[in-house]
Amino acid sequence: MTARMTPASRAASGVARLALCVLALCAVAATASAHSYRIGALKIDHPWARPTPPGAPTGAGYFSVTNTGATPDRLLAIASPAAQAVQIHQMSMTGGIMRMREVAGGLDIAPGQTLALTPGGYHLMFVGLKTPFTLGAHIPATLTFAHAGKVAVEFYVQQPPEDGTMAGMKMK
Numbered sequence: 131m132t133a134r135m136t137p138a139s140r141a142a143s144g145v146a147r148l149a150l151c152v153l154a155l156c157a158v159a160a161t162a163s164a165h166s167y168r169i170g171a172l173k174i175d176h177p178w179a180r181p182t183p184p185g186a187p188t189g190a191g192y193f194s195v196t197n198t199g200a201t202p203d204r205l206l207a208i209a210s211p212a213a214q215a216v217q218i219h220q221m222s223m224t225g226g227i228m229r230m231r232e233v234a235g236g237l238d239i240a241p242g243q244t245l246a247l248t249p250g251g252y253h254l255m256f257v258g259l260k261t262p263f264t265l266g267a268h269i270p271a272t273l274t275f276a277h278a279g280k281v282a283v284e285f286y287v288q289q290p291p292e293d294g295t296m297a298g299m300k301m302k
């Protein structure tokens with residue numbers, strides 16, 4: 131069988147190449163700006179948020195948290211002086227339409243597991259922004275966990291990567 135490249139597949143491989151390049155750039159950028167926090171057995175990696183246009187009512191935030199302990203924990207709540215409320219959201223596809231809804235009761239982090247909040251999956255929604263999230267800003271927030279307790283973090287405002295994954299997922 132002869133492998134023939136249709137224009138569509140050629141375009142797709144072009145996109146794949148581009149994504150790889152972007153990913154490589156990201157890895158460098160992420161290394162330069164990575165930040166993490168520890169509270170008890172939890173390690174929180176690179177909280178970041180998307181820039182928002184002026185007047186936008188909401189903004190999205192992401193991070194990952196790894197449970198290095200032997201006890202299950204749970205992300206219960208997030209608060210930030212930059213927003214009236216911060217909700218945990220879940221994205222899902224229903225009938226070809228992307229929807230998001232608030233997750234009730236928080237998110238579990240089993241021992242040895244990493245919970246990743248990423249574009250297209252679980253994410254934070256900052257609701258009622260008091261100021262726009264401008265590129266390069268650091269947005270303070272407090273994460274509350276059932277066992278580890280509260281930890282103060284900063285969400286770095288940055289452009290999302292082209293491939294939809296992020297820092298935090300793969301970063302150590």
Ligand SMILES: [Cu+2]
Binds near residue numbers: 230231253
């Ligand atoms: Cu959302």
